[in-house]
Amino acid sequence: AQRVTQPEKLLSVFKGAPVELKCNYSYSGSPELFWYVQYSRQRLQLLLRHISRESIKGFTADLNKGETSFHLKKPFAQEEDSAMYYCALSGRGTSYGKLTFGQGTILTVHP
Amino acid sequence: DGGITQSPKYLFRKEGQNVTLSCEQNLNHDAMYWYRQDPGQGLRLIYYSQIVNDFQKGDIAEGYSVSREKKESFPLTVTSAQKNPTAFYLCASSLTAIGAQYFGPGTRLLVL
Numbered sequence: 001a002q003r004v005t006q007p008e009k010l011l012s013v014f015k016g017a018p019v020e021l022k023c024n025y026s027y028s029g030s031p032e033l034f035w036y037v038q039y040s041r042q043r044l045q046l047l048l049r050h051i052s053r054e055s056i057k058g059f060t061a062d063l064n065k066g067e068t069s070f071h072l073k074k075p076f077a078q079e080e081d082s083a084m085y086y087c088a089l090s091g092r093g094t095s096y097g098k099l100t101f102g103q104g105t106i107l108t109v110h111p
Numbered sequence: 112d113g114g115i116t117q118s119p120k121y122l123f124r125k126e127g128q129n130v131t132l133s134c135e136q137n138l139n140h141d142a143m144y145w146y147r148q149d150p151g152q153g154l155r156l157i158y159y160s161q162i163v164n165d166f167q168k169g170d171i172a173e174g175y176s177v178s179r180e181k182k183e184s185f186p187l188t189v190t191s192a193q194k195n196p197t198a199f200y201l202c203a204s205s206l207t208a209i210g211a212q213y214f215g216p217g218t219r220l221l222v223l
Contacts, residue, residue, distance in 0.1 A: 044214040086153060090209050099212055103153040
């Protein structure tokens, strides 16, 4: 079975502070991991995926297979980063085609 | 926006009634998905389809049914067997079964 855990339902930081949204996963094979974001009144959209190894809107995420984590980080948070963030995992084998989401973290960046 | 559309934006269901949510995509994606979003529970997979005329149950398929007669369309029917249908329903599609998923704007279903 595949599982994604986001331990923080709510996360508040001040503008300019570093932010880290935690994501841990459980999966027996090699997963593909994603971060999705949902801004207020907008549809859920892909933020980044681990295989791309890219930085989107200043966010990065590194897959740590030893710790089974895929934390999302940004060195200097901006007010426009306030949103709901979901970590998601796509497996293979019997889980082929299934995307499992974490419960989400609401990030609030205060001015 | 565009690419994936869902209708209606709001839908009201009376007790014992079946209702159908529409999902259409013009991205030429093979795979399509239906999720249910409840506060504090994230997104849960209802049904998914990797190819036309084929679909599989997700984690919470009971009380729901789908069809995939056309590549671009994946309607979801919420049947009277679904006892707690009030939720926000999201449709998504991906180029392949393991690709990144792109989401529609959602349909909010309310029970009268």
